[in-house]
Amino acid sequence: MKIRSVSSIEKWILQKIYTSIGRPPIRLALERGSEVGPTDAEPVASVLISDWSTFTRLLLNPEIGFGDGYTEGRIEVEGDLVILLETVLRTMKAYDAKNWKSVLWSRWLERIQANTLDGSARNIHQHYDLTTDFYKLWLDPQLAYTCAYFPTMSTTLDEAQLAKMDYVCRKVRIQAGEKVVEAGCGWGSLALHMAKHYGVTVKAFNISKEQISFARERAKRENLSHQVEFIEDDYRNISGHYDAFFSVGMLEHIGAEHYRDLGRIIHRAIGDSGRGLLHFIGRNQLCPFSPWIRKRIFPGACIPTLRQIMDVFEPWDFSVLDVENLRHHYARTLEHWLSRFEGSEDRVRKMFGSEFVRAWRLYLAGSIAAFRVGRLQLFQIVFAGSECRRIPWTRAHLYTNLSPAVKEQKWIHARS
Amino acid sequence: MKIRSVSSIEKWILQKIYTSIGRPPIRLALERGSEVGPTDAEPVASVLISDWSTFTRLLLNPEIGFGDGYTEGRIEVEGDLVILLETVLRTMKAYDAKNWKSVLWSRWLERIQANTLDGSARNIHQHYDLTTDFYKLWLDPQLAYTCAYFPTMSTTLDEAQLAKMDYVCRKVRIQAGEKVVEAGCGWGSLALHMAKHYGVTVKAFNISKEQISFARERAKRENLSHQVEFIEDDYRNISGHYDAFFSVGMLEHIGAEHYRDLGRIIHRAIGDSGRGLLHFIGRNQLCPFSPWIRKRIFPGACIPTLRQIMDVFEPWDFSVLDVENLRHHYARTLEHWLSRFEGSEDRVRKMFGSEFVRAWRLYLAGSIAAFRVGRLQLFQIVFAGSECRRIPWTRAHLYTNLSPAVKEQKWIHARS
Secondary structure (H helix, E strand, C coil), X not given: CCCCCHHHHHHHHHHHHHHHCCCCCCEEEECCCCEECCCCCCCCCEEXXXXXXXXXXXXXXXHHHXXXXXXXXXXXXXXXXXXXXXXXXXXXXXXXXXXXXXXXXXXXXXXXXXXXXXXXXXXXXXXXXXCHXXXXXXXXXXXXXXXXXXXXXXCCHHHHHHHHHHHHXXXXXXXXXXXXXXXXXXXXXXXXXXXXXXXXEEEEEECCXXXXXXXXXXXXXXXXXXXXXXXXXXXXHCCCCCCEEEEECCHHHCCHHHHHHHHHHHXXXXXXXXXXXXXEEEECCCCCCCHHHHHHHCCCCCCCEHHHHHHHHHHHCCEEEEEEECHHHHHXXXXXXXXXXXXXXXXXXXXXXXXXXXXXXXXXXXXXHHHHHCCCEEEEEEXXXXXXXXCECCCCHHXXXXXXXXXXXXXXXXXX | CCCCCHHHXXXXXXXXXXXXXCCCCCEEXXXXXXXXXXXXXXXXXXXXXXXXXXXHHHHHCHHHHHHHHHHCCCEEEECCHHHHHHHHHHHCCCCCCCCHHHHHHHHHHHHXXXXXHHHHHHHHHHHHCCCHHHHHCCXXXXXXXXXXXCCCCCCCHHHHHHHHHXXXXXXXXXXXXXXXXXXXXXXXXXXXXXXXXXXXXXXXXXXXXXXXXXXXXXHHHCCCCCCEEEEECCHHHCCCCCCEEEEECCHHHCCHHHHHHHHHHHHHHHCCCCEEXXXXXXXXXXXXXXXXXXXXXXXXXXXXXXXXXXXXXXXHCCEEEEEEECHHHXXXXXXXXXXXXXXXXXHHHHHHCHHHHHHHHHHHHHHHHHXXXXXXXXXXXXXXXXXXXXXXXXXXXXXXXXXXXXXXXXXXXXXX
C-alpha cells in the first residue's frame, strides 16, 4: 500500500463526507487545506472547517459533527445558512434509520431522555425554562412558540399567531359556556384567547414552572382567572370532564410509546361526545429525529408520522375529521423568529454566551430548511368522538369570516 | 333439565339475538309468536321474522341472516328502515374482528373474492356492469356514483355532484395544459369535467366494460375525445407520466394488500413533483367490512383505516396535505339515491326482480345509517411528492369562489 500525503488523505476524507451528504452544490473546505465542491456550478454557500479534530468528527457523525462544530465556532458558513442547510437537505437522504450507529445512538438517547413523569419534567425544563425574558426577545408579544397561520402573504407574525389561535378555536367550533382542556399550554396565550373571545372555561396543563407562573400572572392581569385555570402538572394527570381537548405543540415531546396513553387520557376527558384538536410537527416517514436537535435542543423529542398518531384515535373510535398540513406556515414562522433572534443577538450572547447563540441560530435555520424541503411537516388534526353532535357541515366557516364571533352555526344533528 | 315449551325457547332465542345487537329500542317479533323490545320506551321500528329457518339463521349470523332474510321477504320491517338500522348500529358493537366465525368468514371471502387482475375484473363486473340504464334511474344525470359535496343545506344532488367534481379539481389545483391520470373513472363524469372546465388532458382507467363504453360515447358527444382518453384497463397497468393523480371511489375495491402497490403506481405516474387526491370510504378502526355487503353487493370490497392508507404514501415520501372527512355528505348523497331508487322501484323490479329491489334498498338504507352513526367515514386526501412546487398556501381558495375558473393562484415556490 502506498502512503498518501496528508493533503491527499484530506481530499479523500472531504470527498467521503461530500458524497455522504449527496454531493450538494456547496463548497466544503478545510482552512488552509483542501476543498471539494460542485464541478458544474457555482456553490450556493461554503462550509469552512477550522481543524482536523472537527474534520474527523464530521466524518464519524456528519449531523452531530456539523452541529457541534458550528456551535463551537470551529465550522464557519460563508453565505446564507438557511440556503446552505436547505441545499444539503435536498440532496442528503433522510437520516438512515437502519444504520447501526444511528440505531445505537437513537436507543441511547431514548433511554437517557425517556419521557417518564420525571424524565419529561427534566426534558421540558431544559428548553422551556430558559427564562421567559429570552423568549420575549424573539417570539411575538403573545409568546406563542408554535407554528403561526398566515391567512395572506402580507400577514405579520403577531397577526399570524392571533390568526392561528382563532383558526384552531374555529376548527373545533368551541362555544360560549363550554369546558375546554389544554395539554401543554406554553405561556397560556391560547387558553386566554379562548376564554376571552369564545367565552369558554379552560383548564390548561403544563409542566414548565416558568411558563405556568407567567401564564397565571397574565390571567390575573387580564381578569380571566375565573375562566382559566393554569395547572402545573403532566398531561397524564388531567382529570375532569370536558367538551373539547386541545394540544398545540406538545405531541413532539411525549414519545411514540405514549400515544395510546394520550388517546386514553383524551377519551377519559371528553368521552364519546367531545371533540378536539392536535397540532404537532410530523413527518412523512418513520426515521429517527435529528440527533443533534435531540442532543442539544429538544431532549426527549420524537416527531411522529400520521400512521403513528393513529394510536391516539383508533382505540377509542375517534373519527379524524380534518387534517391540514401547514409546513410552509412553519417555515415562515421560523423565518420571523430567526430574523428577530438575529436582531437580539447581542442580548442573547450576554445571557447565555456565544456558543448558545450559534447553536440556536443553527436550530432555527435548520428548522426553516427542514420545513421548506418537507423533511418536517406541521399537522393540525381535528377529531371527534363517536357520539359527537358538533361536526360542522363544511369547512367554509373557517374562511368566510375571520372575526372570532361566528354567527351562523350549522351543526350536523343526529336524527334520532 | 326441564324441557321448555316452544314459545319459551323462542323467547330465549329472541332475547339472545336482542342482546347480541345491544338491546336497541326496536321490537323484534316472530310472526304469530313471541316478541322482545324495549321495556322503558316505544320501539322506533319493528322487525318481523316470518319463519323458524330465518329465525335460526339470524341467531347463527345476525348480519347475513338479516340481510338475506330481508332480501327474501322473510323479514319485514315496520317503520322507517333507515331509522331502524341507525338505531341498531348505535347499540351494536362494531363487528367483532376476533370472533372465530368472523375471521373464518372473512378469510374465505378474501380468498374467493381476491383482487388479482382477474378477480378484480370479476368483482367489478358483478356490481358496475348491472347496466347503465339501472344506474340512470337513481343517480344524478352525470352518473357520479360516489359521495357528493353539498356546499349548503339546500344544494340538490345534481348540483352537489358537480360541486364535488369542482371541489376535488380545486383541492389539487389542476391547471390548463396539465396531464392528469384517473384510476377508476366510473362513467367518466369527473374526467370530462376536468377536461372541459380546467383544460387538462386526462387518461382515465376503469375495468368496467359497460362504464368505459358509455364514457367514450359521452366524450365523443361532447367533443372531448382529443382531451380525454378512456382506457379499459386495471389501475396496475397505468403507464406514462402525469402532473396529477386522481382516484375517486376506487380504493374500496383494491384490497389492503395492494395499497403499497398503489403507492408505487402513483409514484411511477407522478414522480416526486406531482400531486394527487384519493377519495374513498374509510373507517375509524380496523375490523372486517360488513359480511353481507361483501357477499351480496360489493364482492372484494375492503374499507381501510387512515393508518392502512399510509401504505400508499409513506414509502414514497409523499406528504399528506389535507384530509377531509365528508361522511355526513355521503349520508345525504345516499338519502337522495334511496329516494330516487324508491321512486323507480317498479322499473327496477321489472329489470331484476323483487329480491334485487329489497337487497339494494337494504344496502342503500344501511349505508345511510352507517355514515350517520360513524361506522363508515368518507375521506378525501390530498397529497404531494417531495419535490412538488404546487402546494396552495391556504385552503381559502376552496371556499371563496365556487366557479371553476380560479383566477388568483398562489403557490408556494421553492426559494432555491
